[in-house]
Amino acid sequence: MRHLLSAADLGLDEAVLVLDTAAQMAATQAREIKKLPTLRGRTVVNLFFEDSTRTRISFETAAKRLSADVINFSAKGSSVSKGESLKDTALTLQAMGADAVVIRHQASGAPHTLAHAGWTHGAVVNAGDGMHQHPTQALLDAYTLRRHLVGDGGRADVTGRDLSGAHVAVVGDVLHSRVARSNVQLLRTLGARVTLVAPPTLVPVGVHAWPAEVSYDLDDVLATGPDAVMMLRVQRERMSSAGGGFFPSPLEYTRNYGLDARRLAMLPDHAVVLHPGPMNRGLEISADAADSPRAVIVEQVANGVAVRMAVLYLLLAGGDTARGDAPAGRTADHQERTDVRTDETRTHA
Amino acid sequence: MSTSTPTSGPGRPAPDAEPTATGTTVLGPDDVGRALTRIAHEIVERNKGVDDVVLLGIPTRGLPLARRLAQRLAQVEHADAADLVGSLDVTMHRDDLAHQPTRTIGETFVPGDGIDGKVVVLVDDVLYSGRTIRAALDAISDLGRPRAVQLAVLVDRGHRELPIRADYVGKNLPTATAERVRVLLAETDGDDRVVIEGGTR
Numbered sequence: 001m002r003h004l005l006s007a008a009d010l011g012l013d014e015a016v017l018v019l020d021t022a023a024q025m026a027a028t029q030a031r032e033i034k035k036l037p038t039l040r041g042r043t044v045v046n047l048f049f050e051d052s053t054r055t056r057i058s059f060e061t062a063a064k065r066l067s068a069d070v071i072n073f074s075a076k077g078s079s080v081s082k083g084e085s086l087k088d089t090a091l092t093l094q095a096m097g098a099d100a101v102v103i104r105h106q107a108s109g110a111p112h113t114l115a116h117a118g119w120t121h122g123a124v125v126n127a128g129d130g131m132h133q134h135p136t137q138a139l140l141d142a143y144t145l146r147r148h149l150v151g152d153g154g155r156a157d158v159t160g161r162d163l164s165g166a167h168v169a170v171v172g173d174v175l176h177s178r179v180a181r182s183n184v185q186l187l188r189t190l191g192a193r194v195t196l197v198a199p200p201t202l203v204p205v206g207v208h209a210w211p212a213e214v215s216y217d218l219d220d221v222l223a224t225g226p227d228a229v230m231m232l233r234v235q236r237e238r239m240s241s242a243g244g245g246f247f248p249s250p251l252e253y254t255r256n257y258g259l260d261a262r263r264l265a266m267l268p269d270h271a272v273v274l275h276p277g278p279m280n281r282g283l284e285i286s287a288d289a290a291d292s293p294r295a296v297i298v299e300q301v302a303n304g305v306a307v308r309m310a311v312l313y314l315l316l317a318g319g320d321t322a323r324g325d326a327p328a329g330r331t332a333d334h335q336e337r338t339d340v341r342t343d344e345t346r347t348h349a
Numbered sequence: 350m351s352t353s354t355p356t357s358g359p360g361r362p363a364p365d366a367e368p369t370a371t372g373t374t375v376l377g378p379d380d381v382g383r384a385l386t387r388i389a390h391e392i393v394e395r396n397k398g399v400d401d402v403v404l405l406g407i408p409t410r411g412l413p414l415a416r417r418l419a420q421r422l423a424q425v426e427h428a429d430a431a432d433l434v435g436s437l438d439v440t441m442h443r444d445d446l447a448h449q450p451t452r453t454i455g456e457t458f459v460p461g462d463g464i465d466g467k468v469v470v471l472v473d474d475v476l477y478s479g480r481t482i483r484a485a486l487d488a489i490s491d492l493g494r495p496r497a498v499q500l501a502v503l504v505d506r507g508h509r510e511l512p513i514r515a516d517y518v519g520k521n522l523p524t525a526t527a528e529r530v531r532v533l534l535a536e537t538d539g540d541d542r543v544v545i546e547g548g549t550r
Contacts, residue, residue, distance in 0.1 A: 017453065024438070024454040033491045038441040066441075159456075313441070318451035 001314055003115045003124040007135040007182035007189075012162060015189055018310050019143050020159050025313070026306035029065070039068035042316050045098040047089070048127070049075040049105045054277055054301055055127050055137070059102045062308035068316070071098070086110060090119035098122045100316055108132035123315040131176050131238075137276055138182035140307040141230065142190055144300050148272045149227050164191030169221050170212075171197040172232030172257060172284050175204045175246075176239075179276045180232055184212045197221050199257065201246045218257050222266045229267065230274040231259050231285045250283055261288035272296045372531070372546035376520060381503065381534075381541045384519030385414070388501050389421035391517050396468055399426045401496065403464055405437040407473045407485055408455035412436050413536035414503060415472040435459040437471070437492075439484035459492060469495040470517075474532035476502040479513035504543055506530050524548070 001014060010018070028036060044063040048056050056072070063070045073093075075081065080089065086105075093101060100123040103111050108130030115124035128134040142163065149166050151158035168187055174180045174196050187194050194212040196203065207214055215221050222229070234253065239246055247253045254260075259273065267273075273285075273295040281287055289295060376384070396402050399422050406415030415434050423430040438455035446452070471485050482500060489498060501517035506524040520543070524530060528548030535541050 021454050024456065027457060028441075028491075031491065036441045036491070037487065038446065313454070314451055317446045318449065 003111075003126075004135050004311055004315065005111050005115060005124065005126045006133045007138045007186040010135070010186065010189060012189055012191075015139070015142070015186060016160060016162055018139055018307070018314060019146060021310035021314060022139070022143050022303070022307040023159065025309040026303065029302075029306060034065055035067060036065060037067050038313060039063070039066040039316055042068045042099040043071065043097055044068045044100045044102060044312065044316075045071045045073060045093050045096075045122075046127075047073045047093070047101055047103040047105075049080065049103075049110075050128065052104055052128070054304065055104065058301070058304040059125075059127060059136075059308050061305050062312055065305070066309055066312060068099075068312065071096070086114065087117070087119055090114055090117075094120045094122070100125060100312065102127050104128045106130055125311060125315065128178055130178065132178050132181065134178040134182045134276075135186070136304070136308055136311055137179050138186040139311070140300055140304040141179075141183055141274055141276070142186055143303050143307050144274060144296055145187075145192070145228055145272070146190075147303070148296060149270070162190040163187060166192040166228065167195070167224070167226045168192050168228045168230060169195045169197055169218075169226040170230045170232065171218060171221075171259070173202050173234045173246075174198045174207070174232065175202040176235040177232045183230065184210050188212070195221055195226065197257070199247055199253070218263065219266070222263055225268045226271060227268070228272050228274060229259060230276075231279075231289075233276065233278065234280055234284050236280075254283055254286075258284055258286060259289040260286040264289045264292055264294070267294070274300060277301070372529075372544040374542055374544055375522060376504075376543035378535075378541035381519070381543065384503060385417050386421055388517040388519060389418050389425065392418070392470060392499075392501070393422060393425055395499070395516070399428050399433065401467045402433060402470060403435060403460060403467045403495075404433050404470050404472055404501075405435045405459070405464075405485075405489070407471065407481060408436060408438055410474040410532050410534055410537060411472045413534050414474060414501075416536075418470075418472060418501065432460050435464075437485055437488055439481055439488045442484035442487040442491075444480060444484065457488070457492075463493050464489065464495045465493040467495050468497045468499065470499045470501050472501045474503050474534075475530050476500070476505045476513075476515050476518075477508055477530075479509045479511035482513050483511050503532055504530055 046056055046059055060070050098120060101114060101120055102125045103114055104127040109132060110129050111124050111126040114120060126133055126135055146158050146161060146163055147154055150161050170180050170183060184194050188211040196212050196214045197218050200216055203214060273289055275285060275297045279285055279290055281290060393399060404415040404419050406412035419430040419433040422428060422433055436456050436458050438457045440452045440454045469489060473481060489495060499516040502515045503519040504522050505515055505518045506522045508526055522530060525548045529546045531544045531546060533540055533542040
């Protein structure tokens with residue numbers, strides 16, 4: 001793995017490796033001393049052109065827990081507001097020696113451009129680009145789902161397991177959601193079945209090509225007993241006022257597609273409720289559902305740090321020499337034998 | 350077998366013993382078992398019992414060795430073997446991460462109520478440069494503050510790069526750096542054996 005740009009880049013083995021690594025990272029986060037020396041001396045730049053709370057803090061926490069140096073860059077208050085291009089910003093960061101660039105950008109494909117244009121030598125991690133991809137969110141959702149659906153809430157060992165057999169309903173603003181796009185691909189890779197539920201106006205054109213079923217009726221889908229329901233945020237900043245013609249009114253959206261106490265009661269006992277946040281309480285999810293014991297929304301945030309630690313570890317820990325050249329050292333001085341007894345204190349054997 | 354001729358220089362293969370694909374077997378199943386039994390008794394003797402002893406195996410092969418040592422300690426001192434064993438993954442504390450392909454991170458767990466005030470016995474299969482043990486010492490300090498740390502290894506092959514030495518050694522094995530010492534265990538490889546591969550023995 002050189003960059004993490006899209007959930008589609010991950011094969012089954014790679015995705016399971018990230019989840020297993022995240023599980024070991026999560027175990028270290030239960031300790032009194034949470035910091036690990038693994039990425040000492042490496043520099044991670046958080047390049048955020050779009051507003052974000054939890055993703056930026058999550059990446060910053062993950063990098064710091066691995067002892068990397070973190071430089072936070074947000075477009076507001078930087079030279080971007082003076083008209084600096086992505087290229088010049090990237091060249092500046094390269095000159096400062098960034099080993100990894102975590103980028104969130106409003107333009108779909110900006111991370112891909114950054115990774116492949118040769119402006120930076122570091123690893124590029126997509127932290128959300130436009131309406132395209134948000135792979136670490138999909139990974140943390142998959143981690144949370146695996147922990148609950150396969151691992152019985154952390155009571156069983158899930159190392160090496162995927163999500164085969166699970167049925168996940170992804171409900172809400174699929175059209176604007178990069179979280180949905182990444183999740184559909186990753187959950188499919190891990191063997192889960194995905195049903196997208198949305199009003200017809202919020203289903204993207206070309207959805208028939210996605211590896212997912214589509215339904216317009218939430219109650220119908222909940223009646224089939226999905227193992228998990230993932231509520232998506234209605235992205236009103238990407239619509240004009242009052243729903244922008246995507247739905248008649250917020251109240252009608254809530255009645256047809258909101259998760260409330262009645263719909264929560266329809267779910268099987270083992271089912272969990274996810275939400276990538278930030279939540280519009282009262283619109284796509286009611287307070288009853290958001291605060292219920294089967295909502296794992298706060299746990300998703302905690303798991304996000306572990307998953308991002310795993311991603312940074314897998315991208316950065318292996319050195320440049322490990323990516324192709326033979327490992328250095330130890331080959332030059334061969335044929336030099338040890339003396340008869342190697343340890344002065346023991347004369348066994 | 351022990352020390353072979355130090356005269357065979359680089360590029361000049363030893364005349365008689367051309368190493369086979371499986372290498373030279375140095376310790377068989379019985380030898381491995383006897384070495385572990387002896388180490389177990391030494392641990393009991395040195396620590397006057399096993400009350401405060403915690404065995405931390407370093408994955409992959411240190412962990413099954415630690416489990417076997419714990420069984421022997423349990424037999425000798427009538428303790429519960431499961432309460433004696435933990436696992437200590439040192440991957441994230443290594444100093445050679447940047448020079449190796451990315452390593453998979455193993456499991457870390459400590460038995461019972463942690464390692465504070467205990468005597469930790471690190472268990473690994475082969476002691477070579479000492480760098481793994483250095484990483485393990487760092488990893489231990491993240492878990493707590495043991496009263497003492499001791500080191501048990503099945504094979505000490507020399508070539509230390511750091512001032513580290515083992516307290517309990519199954520077998521001292523003089524080697525050349527070009528050779529490779531592999532410890533095979535029933536739990537991971539189906540068979541107990543210590544094999545030397547490569548080099549010009």
